[in-house]
Amino acid sequence: MLKTPIGELEAIDSLPIQPNEPYRIGIDDKLTFLVSTNDGAKILDGMTQAGGGQSNQMQRGIQFSVLLDSTVILPIIGKVKVAGLTVPQAESLLAQKFSKDYKDPFVKVTVANKRVIVFPGGNGAAQVINLENDNTTLMEVLAFAGGIPESGRASRIKIIRKVGGTRKVFLVDLSTIEGLQYTDLVVQSSDYIYVEPKPRLASAVLRETAPILSLISSALVVVSLLTLFN
Numbered sequence: 001m002l003k004t005p006i007g008e009l010e011a012i013d014s015l016p017i018q019p020n021e022p023y024r025i026g027i028d029d030k031l032t033f034l035v036s037t038n039d040g041a042k043i044l045d046g047m048t049q050a051g052g053g054q055s056n057q058m059q060r061g062i063q064f065s066v067l068l069d070s071t072v073i074l075p076i077i078g079k080v081k082v083a084g085l086t087v088p089q090a091e092s093l094l095a096q097k098f099s100k101d102y103k104d105p106f107v108k109v110t111v112a113n114k115r116v117i118v119f120p121g122g123n124g125a126a127q128v129i130n131l132e133n134d135n136t137t138l139m140e141v142l143a144f145a146g147g148i149p150e151s152g153r154a155s156r157i158k159i160i161r162k163v164g165g166t167r168k169v170f171l172v173d174l175s176t177i178e179g180l181q182y183t184d185l186v187v188q189s190s191d192y193i194y195v196e197p198k199p200r201l202a203s204a205v206l207r208e209t210a211p212i213l214s215l216i217s218s219a220l221v222v223v224s225l226l227t228l229f230n
Contacts, residue, residue, distance in 0.1 A: 015159065015161075015170040015172070015182070015185065017181065017182070017184060017185050017186065018186055019186055019188055022086045022087070022088075023086065023087065023111065023114070023134070023188070023189060024083075024084055024085060024086055025066060025082050025083055025084065025085050025086075025087070025090060025111065026066065026083055026084075027066050027067070027068055027070060027083055028065065028066060028113075029065070029066045029083075029111055029113060030063055030064075030065055030111070030112040030113040031063065031064050031065075031066065031072060031082070031090075031109055031110070031111060031112065032062065032063045032109070032110040032112050033062055033063075033064065033074065033094070033107065033108070033109055034106075034107070034108040034109075034110075035094075035098060035102075035105060035106070035107050035108075036105070036106045037102045037103050037104060037105055037106070038103060038104050038106075039104045039106050063112060066082060066083050069081075070082070070083030070084065071083075074094070076098070076101055077094070077097040077098060077100075077101075080093065080094065080097060087109050087110075087111065090109045091107045091108065091109050094107040094109070095107045111189070113130075114130070114131040114134075114189035115128050115129060115130045115131055115189060115190075116128075116129050116131065116141055116187050116188075116189070116190070116191040116192070116193060117129075117191075117192050117193070118141060118142070118144075118145040118193045118195075119192070119193065119194040119195060120142075120145050120146060120147075120148065120149055120152060120195050121148065121149055121151055121152030121153065121194070121195030121196060121197045121198075127144075127145045127146075129141050129144045129145060131187070131189060135186050136186065136187055137183060137184050137185060137186060137187065138157075138159070138172070138182060138183060138184075138185040138186075138187055138193070139183040139184070141187050141193060142193070142195075145193075148174075148195055149195075151197050151198055152195040152196070152197060152198070153175075153195065153196045153197065153198050154173075154174045154175040154195075155173045155174070155175040155176075155179075156171065156173070156195075156196035157171070157172040157173070157174060157193065157194070157195050157196070158170070158171055158172075158192075158193070158194040158195075158196065159172060159185075159187075159191055159192070159193055159194075160191065160192035160193075160194065161188060161190075161191050161192075162190060167192075172185070
């Protein structure tokens with residue numbers, strides 16, 4: 001699975017430790033919005049109240065999906081195009097929209113479905129890891145997935161990332177001191193992280209030769225029986 005074709009090399013040095021640009025909202029993203037007036041004064045009031053009531057509900061926010069036309073439909077302001085915007089840009093745009101009906105609106109936007117998929121190597125137990133932190137590192141994601149198993153190769157960890165609309169394969173080596181710089185590599189939403197399994201030459205040879213050995217064994221049994229009865 002996810003083997004690189006013979007003669008094709010993975011990029012290594014071109015993988016940035018920090019993202020070259022901030023995350024941009026995409027279609028089908030799940031966005032949580034928190035909106036308050038007076039530059040967020042009501043949120044601060046709610047934080048000082050035990051029980052909270054309505055203020056606590058306000059702090060949790062409401063979740064909406066980005067539609068195929070790149071918009072999200074919000075109460076009061078209706079359809080707003082947010083796909084392609086960074087989170088700060090979306091917050092600024094929505095604050096401007098809400099300012100027509102509210103005084104000094106404070107808007108907080110969170111992308112709730114940012115995640116990566118980890119294939120830990122050999123055991124087939126792929127995991128979906130939610131990125132609750134924008135600066136989640138490669139080492140943290142591997143730790144969430146249970147670490148690199150004994151059957152995995154720390155020297156060949158592939159990060160399959162969308163770059164310019166197409167996926168590219170980057171090779172990371174965590175088996176050396178030099179490669180430890182990539183432990184702080186910030187993963188991005190929709191990354192695929194694949195830990196290449198160690199080659200199992202003995203099992204592969206046995207799997208390929210088993211049918212032949214079975215035929216030889218059967219032939220020997222037949223010959224032995226014919227010799228015995230003759």
